[in-house]
Amino acid sequence: MTVLVYLDHEGGVIRQASRSAITAATRLGDVDVLVTGPDAAAAAKSAAAIPGVKKVFAVTDTTGNSELAEPVAALLVQLAGGYTHILAASSATAKNVLPRAAALLDVQPIPDIVAINDAETFVRPIYAGSALATVKSADAKKVITVRASAFDPAPAEGGSATIEEVALPAGPGGSTFVATELSKSERPELESARVVVSGGNGMLNEENFKLLEPLADRLGAAIGASRAAVDKGFVSNEYQVGQTGKIVAPELYIAMGISGQIQHLAGMKDSKVIVAVNKDPEAPIFQVADYGIVGDLFTILPQLEAELDKAG
Amino acid sequence: MKVLVPVKRVIDYNIKPRVKADGSGVETAGVKMSMNPFDEIAVEEAVRLKEKGVVSEIIAVSIGEAKAQDTLRTAMAMGADRSILVETDVVTEPLAVAKVLKALVEKEKPELIILGKQAIDDDMNATGQMLAGLLDRPQATFASKVEVADGAVTVTREIDGGSQTVKLALPAIITADLRLNEPRYASLPNIMKARKKPMEKITPADLGVDMTPRLSVISVAEPPERKAGVKLDSAAELVSRLRNEAKVI
Numbered sequence: 001m002t003v004l005v006y007l008d009h010e011g012g013v014i015r016q017a018s019r020s021a022i023t024a025a026t027r028l029g030d031v032d033v034l035v036t037g038p039d040a041a042a043a044a045k046s047a048a049a050i051p052g053v054k055k056v057f058a059v060t061d062t063t064g065n066s067e068l069a070e071p072v073a074a075l076l077v078q079l080a081g082g083y084t085h086i087l088a089a090s091s092a093t094a095k096n097v098l099p100r101a102a103a104l105l106d107v108q109p110i111p112d113i114v115a116i117n118d119a120e121t122f123v124r125p126i127y128a129g130s131a132l133a134t135v136k137s138a139d140a141k142k143v144i145t146v147r148a149s150a151f152d153p154a155p156a157e158g159g160s161a162t163i164e165e166v167a168l169p170a171g172p173g174g175s176t177f178v179a180t181e182l183s184k185s186e187r188p189e190l191e192s193a194r195v196v197v198s199g200g201n202g203m204l205n206e207e208n209f210k211l212l213e214p215l216a217d218r219l220g221a222a223i224g225a226s227r228a229a230v231d232k233g234f235v236s237n238e239y240q241v242g243q244t245g246k247i248v249a250p251e252l253y254i255a256m257g258i259s260g261q262i263q264h265l266a267g268m269k270d271s272k273v274i275v276a277v278n279k280d281p282e283a284p285i286f287q288v289a290d291y292g293i294v295g296d297l298f299t300i301l302p303q304l305e306a307e308l309d310k311a312g
Numbered sequence: 313m314k315v316l317v318p319v320k321r322v323i324d325y326n327i328k329p330r331v332k333a334d335g336s337g338v339e340t341a342g343v344k345m346s347m348n349p350f351d352e353i354a355v356e357e358a359v360r361l362k363e364k365g366v367v368s369e370i371i372a373v374s375i376g377e378a379k380a381q382d383t384l385r386t387a388m389a390m391g392a393d394r395s396i397l398v399e400t401d402v403v404t405e406p407l408a409v410a411k412v413l414k415a416l417v418e419k420e421k422p423e424l425i426i427l428g429k430q431a432i433d434d435d436m437n438a439t440g441q442m443l444a445g446l447l448d449r450p451q452a453t454f455a456s457k458v459e460v461a462d463g464a465v466t467v468t469r470e471i472d473g474g475s476q477t478v479k480l481a482l483p484a485i486i487t488a489d490l491r492l493n494e495p496r497y498a499s500l501p502n503i504m505k506a507r508k509k510p511m512e513k514i515t516p517a518d519l520g521v522d523m524t525p526r527l528s529v530i531s532v533a534e535p536p537e538r539k540a541g542v543k544l545d546s547a548a549e550l551v552s553r554l555r556n557e558a559k560v561i
């Protein structure tokens with residue numbers, strides 16, 4: 001069996017989530033990978049160094065077309081011939097592209113797998129993680145996205161794959177890339193951070209939300225948010241954790257002023273240790289928290305910082 | 313121009329789904345069902361485009377059991393002009409749904425198809441992209457802003473690190489994210505009016521689509537339960553526990 005993995009990278013460095021997808025892929029067969037973008041040459045080098053990767057397809061593109069689903073899906077279809085499985089880490093990019101490619105291959109995709117039973121049988125959460133479905137695919141090829149938190153990332157170094165440049169097909173046209181606006185952050189990436197500090201509606205406003213930063217600094221943490229916090233404009237959408245936001249599973253997840261609705265829990269309940277600070281003792285977040293403090297977060301936050309400074 | 317809005321009937325998002333004792337699926341009998349929340353947003357967007365004079369007709373479509381009529385009535389109460397029920401008792405997978413929608417698009421020739429980004433039951437996040445692929449038309453998923461002008465639609469999309477803007481020639485496919493708009497509640501008079509709006513009933517076979525799922529469900533299980541931990545009295549105790557007991561800091 002041979003597997004093609006479509007990798008995400010940032011400035012030429014393969015994302016940790018994509019290395020998790022490679023781990024999943026190596027359980028299925030030999031692994032080739034695809035990287036695209038203006039930094040594809042650097043990304044190809046970084047991908048070639050991942051142990052287990054045999055061959056890297058690289059599409060160097062400076063037009064912005066590699067940001068569009070239409071040509072990338074067409075490329076995946078073009079490459080698909082030799083592969084039994086096409087994989088990617090679950091990400092906005094993969095979710096945009098893979099289902100389109102699957103439709104062109106007449107395949108029903110299998111999103112967000114958390115376990116591989118055999119080459120045709122996979123486990124995936126449904127209903128915001130309220131249930132786990134084991135499904136068996138009858139399709140000749142499988143098109144799969146992998147929930148990164150369920151697979152350890154493959155090492156970044158040690159491999160030596162071959163690299164082949166390929167060209168991006170034209171796609172159906174009619175779609176033009178206009179612009180991307182990325183928010184810059186010095187913090188660790190939400191999905192691969194060891195510690196995540198998240199704020200919810202309880203933070204009250206944008207100003208107060210910033211109060212989480214000193215705590216995150218002390219813990220080397222990424223910052224996350226509930227949808228309520230995003231909706232009210234405390235932070236922008238890429239901070240959202242949950243069913244329809246990012247899925248995280250850090251060593252430590254600290255929820256400040258988050259009630260713990262199922263849609264939020266869907267994005268963080270696989271964290272190793274969960275801490276919740278909430279003034280409502282009945283808040284559902286306490287049902288999943290290992291450690292909880294009932295109280296006003298604005299009182300507890302500075303105390304927490306002081307204790308960390310003391311102990312550290 | 314015409315807009316087609318596919319709407320799915322799902323377990324209401326406020327209800328905690330229960331796994332059936334025999335592990336064959338999730339209990340839906342006697343459970344409150346509603347329109348998929350993302351589809352409400354899709355309908356709302358279509359209605360706003362109609363209110364702006366950009367759209368002339370909104371057609372809501374649902375593929376599913378006869379009861380999906382209720383969901384179509386809701387869509388019409390929100391402002392859809394007519395609806396199509398494609399009746400089937402089979403579990404609707406995105407590939408089959410996309411094939412049904414493709415057949416309807418070829419018949420109705422809408423210039424815009426607005427779907428939800430994700431159905432909150434199967435959490436597939438696939439149908440819009442698949443429909444766009446089958447139609448060989450441009451797509452803009454996870455839309456947070458939609459502007460139609462001069463035969464094109466400019467869409468701001470939510471991506472992992474921020475947002476992206478793409479411009480699509482019509483006809484095009486859009487999937488709605490949560491921040492696109494706040495859907496309205498249907499007013500009582502509009503609910504009454506919706507009863508009189510036309511609803512066409514057909515079957516997948518009428519459209520020549522085979523609904524047989526490609527994924528067979530071997531089992532559905534409850535995820536491992538997390539236990540509630542301890543409540544602590546102070547920040548000092550929390551830091552000490554995190555350091556000495558959980559050893560995560």
Ligand SMILES: Cc1cc2nc3c(=O)[nH]c(=O)nc-3n(C[C@H](O)[C@H](O)[C@H](O)COP(=O)(O)OP(=O)(O)OC[C@H]3O[C@@H](n4cnc5c(N)ncnc54)[C@H](O)[C@@H]3O)c2cc1C
Nearest residue numbers: 200201202226227228242243244245257259263264279297
């Ligand atoms: C289709 C759909 C998808 C969704 N997807 C997501 C998703 O991906 N992620 C997500 O998070 N949500 C999602 N939601 C929304 C979700 O249902 C909840 O509305 C949301 O998670 C609530 O956010 P919150 O806990 O911050 O706000 P609230 O529920 O308002 O809770 C705020 C909490 O803060 C506490 N609090 C207030 N002040 C203080 C204080 N001073 N000190 C301590 N505690 C305080 C309160 O006691 C309360 O428990 C989705 C909803 C829908 C319908």
Ligand SMILES: Nc1ncnc2c1ncn2[C@@H]1O[C@H](COP(=O)(O)O)[C@@H](O)[C@H]1O
Nearest residue numbers: 318319375427428430431436437438439
């Ligand atoms: N059975 C269905 N009937 C109508 N629309 C559907 C159906 N299934 C999916 N859709 C549409 O496709 C979107 C994405 O669904 P999914 O790909 O299943 O997550 C939904 O938000 C709906 O707009």
